Amino acid sequence: xxIATQGEGAIGAVRRSGEGFSMTALTSVLRRDLLLAMRxxxxxxxxxxxxxxxxxxxxxxxxxxxxxxxxxxxxxxxVGALLATMxxxxxxxxxxxxxxTLEQMVLSSAPLPLLVMGKIIxxxxxxxxxxxILAPILGLQFDLDPGALWIxxxxxxxxTPVLSLIGAVGAALTxxxxxxxALLSLLVLPLYIPTLIFGAGAVQAHLSGQGAGGHLSLLxxxxxxxxxxxxxxxxxxxRISLE
Amino acid sequence: xxxxxxxxxxxCVRGTRPLFSGVEFSVGPGNWAQxxxxxxxxxxxxxxxxxxxxQPEEGEVRWNGEKIGSEEFRRELMYLGHRAxxxxxLTALENLTFSAExxxxxxxxxxxxxxxxxxGLAGREDLPVRFLSxxxxxxxxxxxxxxxxxRLWILDEPFTALDVKxxxxxxxxxxxHVKAGGIAVLTSHQAIxxxxxxxxxL
Numbered sequence: 001x002x003i004a005t006q007g008e009g010a011i012g013a014v015r016r017s018g019e020g021f022s023m024t025a026l027t028s029v030l031r032r033d034l035l036l037a038m039r040x041x042x043x044x045x046x047x048x049x050x051x052x053x054x055x056x057x058x059x060x061x062x063x064x065x066x067x068x069x070x071x072x073x074x075x076x077x078x079v080g081a082l083l084a085t086m087x088x089x090x091x092x093x094x095x096x097x098x099x100x101t102l103e104q105m106v107l108s109s110a111p112l113p114l115l116v117m118g119k120i121i122x123x124x125x126x127x128x129x130x131x132x133i134l135a136p137i138l139g140l141q142f143d144l145d146p147g148a149l150w151i152x153x154x155x156x157x158x159x160t161p162v163l164s165l166i167g168a169v170g171a172a173l174t175x176x177x178x179x180x181x182a183l184l185s186l187l188v189l190p191l192y193i194p195t196l197i198f199g200a201g202a203v204q205a206h207l208s209g210q211g212a213g214g215h216l217s218l219l220x221x222x223x224x225x226x227x228x229x230x231x232x233x234x235x236x237x238x239r240i241s242l243e
Numbered sequence: 244x245x246x247x248x249x250x251x252x253x254x255c256v257r258g259t260r261p262l263f264s265g266v267e268f269s270v271g272p273g274n275w276a277q278x279x280x281x282x283x284x285x286x287x288x289x290x291x292x293x294x295x296x297x298q299p300e301e302g303e304v305r306w307n308g309e310k311i312g313s314e315e316f317r318r319e320l321m322y323l324g325h326r327a328x329x330x331x332x333l334t335a336l337e338n339l340t341f342s343a344e345x346x347x348x349x350x351x352x353x354x355x356x357x358x359x360x361x362x363g364l365a366g367r368e369d370l371p372v373r374f375l376s377x378x379x380x381x382x383x384x385x386x387x388x389x390x391x392x393x394r395l396w397i398l399d400e401p402f403t404a405l406d407v408k409x410x411x412x413x414x415x416x417x418x419x420h421v422k423a424g425g426i427a428v429l430t431s432h433q434a435i436x437x438x439x440x441x442x443x444x445l
Contacts, residue, residue, distance in 0.1 A: 028344035032333070039332040039371075100326025101342075103296055109318035110347045243297045 025110030029118030037126045043088065047127050051084035051134065059141040066143040073142025074152060074203035075196075080138075081131045081156060082163060082192050088127040089167040089188065090174075090181050092119060093238065097175055106242060113231035116238070120168045120230070128160030144203070151206045151216075158219040159199040165226040166191050172237035195222060245307060246272045246319070246394050248293070248426055252302035255288050262288055264301075268443050272394075275417065275427035277435060280445035286430040287325065287399055289445065293428060294322040294397050306395070318347070321393035325400050327380045331373040335359055335383045338372060343390055350390050358389040363409065378404040388416050396420060398429040411436065 037044050058076045059069055096102040105115050135156050136149040144152065170188035174180035202215035249269040255262040262285035270276045278286045291297040293304055295311045306316045329338045336355055343350040350358075359368050362382040372380055381404045388396070396417065402410050414436045417427050421440075429435070 022347070024349055025345050025347055028341055028349075032330070032337075032341045032345075035337070036330060036332055098326075099330065100324050100328035101330065103322070103324055103326070104328050104342060105345060106296060107294060107317055107320060107322050108346050109314055110345065111314075115345065 022110050022114050025108065026114045026118040029105075029115050030122050033119055033122030034125065037122070043091070044126050044130075047084045047087040048130050048134065050087060051080045051131055052138065054083065055080040055138045056141060069142045070144060070207065071204075073139060073144050074148070074200040074207075076142070077135050077139060077152060078156075078159075078196050078200040081135065081160060082189070082196060084131055085127050085160065085163045085167060086185060086188065088123060089171050090184055092123055092168060092171040093175055094171070094180075097241075102238070103242065106238065112235045112238070116168065116172075116234045117231050120164050120234075123168070124161050124164040128156075128164055131160060132156045144207075148203050148206055151212045152203050155199040155202045155212070155216060155219060158216060158223055159195045162195045162219070162222050162226050163192060165223075165230040166195075168234045169230055169237055172234045172241060175238070175241035195219065198222070246424070246426060247305075247307055248395060248428070249305045249308075250293065250302070251305065253289065253292060253299045253304070254301040255285055255292060255297075256300045257285070257288065261300075263445050266302075266443070266445070268441065270426050270428060270441060272424045272426060273421055275421045275429070275437065275440035276443055277440060278428065278430045278443050278445065284445045286445060290322070290397050290399050290428065290430060291324075294320060296322070319394040320397065321387065321391055321395070322397045323384055323387070323399065323401065325403070327372075327384055329372050329380055329383050332371055334369050334371055335364055335375070335386075336368040338383055339386055339390065342387060346391055348391055354390060355386075358386040359383070361389060362386045362412070378406060378409070381405060382409060385413060388413075388420075394425050396425065396427040396429070398427065400430055400432070402431055402433050402435075 055077050058072065062068060093102060096105070106112060108115065132153055136153045139149045139152050167188050170184050170191070174184045174187065177183055198215045198218045202212040202219070205215055206212040247269060250266055253266040254264040266289065268276060278289055280286055288297065292299045295304070295316070304311045306319075328342075333341070336352070336359065339355045339358065340350060340352065343355070356368055359365065362385060364379060364382055364386070367375065367379070372383060375383070385401065398417075401413055405413065410433070417429070418437050421427055
């Protein structure tokens with residue numbers, strides 16, 4: 001009896017507190033996913049080392065030709081970043097789906113787009129932000145000047161969240177599909193192309209003396225668009241996948 | 244009437260195979276219903292439809308006369324599926340507090356500890372759930388019944404993997420919940436040690 005009466009009281013309390021709890025739900029998902037990533041460092045480090053090695057293979061393979069390296073550098077680093085983000089994508093919803101926590105999120109009284117946003121931010125912090133920090137260091141291998149390295153990092157800072165956002169839709173859509181990993185790449189990589197073009201283009205524009213402002217603004221526009229549409233698209237995709 | 248769950252002519256199709264059709268029942272406050280039937284008849288599918296996780300082929304589920312799925316409904320619902328819904332790498336305590344926060348009803352550490360202790364997990368709160376047995380994982384999930392206020396409980400096989408004492412404890416919880424005006428819908432292959440309720444045969 002006592003439990004139930006406490007329960008009734010708490011229901012009232014929740015009603016009174018109203019909207020305030022939504023942000024708690026977002027930060028709670030975020031903290032939980034970061035904690036899980038900390039407990040499984042291997043998965044996070046795999047993506048990071050992948051990025052490191054893939055982008056180091058090119059200077060090693062091509063040899064000491066600074067002019068050529070400078071030309072392909074931005075593209076190679078961006079493709080490396082793209083693929084590194086892809087590695088962690090499939091796990092974004094998959095493990096939650098397997099153990100049933102995703103069902104609980106869908107049924108939570110907090111709005112699902114907010115919970116989804118929490119998961120996307122966690123994915124970016126774990127797989128996007130390290131790439132942003134590492135890229136300028138790796139850029140040195142391609143003989144990029146400090147200005148270009150700065151543009152590269154700035155471009156990645158705006159661009160990698162777009163990758164996490166677009167990837168979330170793909171991850172949600174391929175959730176229940178067998179062999180979803182390969183399908184996910186086929187689905188998501190073409191959608192990454194605009195980000196790749198403007199991101200790598202920003203560095204190249206800077207190198208050719210045109211200024212990177214236009215490219216970076218377009219990246220910003222992509223980010224704004226993705227931020228607006230992705231939480232809802234992902235939510236819809238999740239609901240379909242869960243049936 | 245506040246807190247009335249009505250299933251109206253529910254039909255469920257899995258692939259091309261019809262599972263059940265025309266299922267009709269309603270449960271009001273202070274009542275509970277048991278969904279019965281052999282394996283594969285669609286008990287879990289029915290519970291998922293009742294919780295709003297899946298859509299029926301035909302028919303509809305209503306809560307207080309309104310179609311389910313609203314935030315109001317989700318706030319009053321607690322659905323515990325047959326999957327553990329706990330994270331193996333998190334401790335029992337973290338699992339319980341995070342799930343409470345995601346439900347929008349944050350709880351204090353003491354509250355969570357107390358709930359886990361009542362489920363016989365005292366001293367194991369800080370162990371990653373990975374190291375717990377299937378029955379203990381189940382208890383971590385069921386500890387939510389104590390921490391989360393909800394009027395409608397939908398429990399899929401709540402007694403699997405539990406020992407005799409825990410079965411008694413959980414059925415007492417359900418009985419108390421129902422006695423206090425709550426609603427419970429559950430499936431079980433075991434005999435349920437509860438005062439008689441409604442039976443839905445699939």
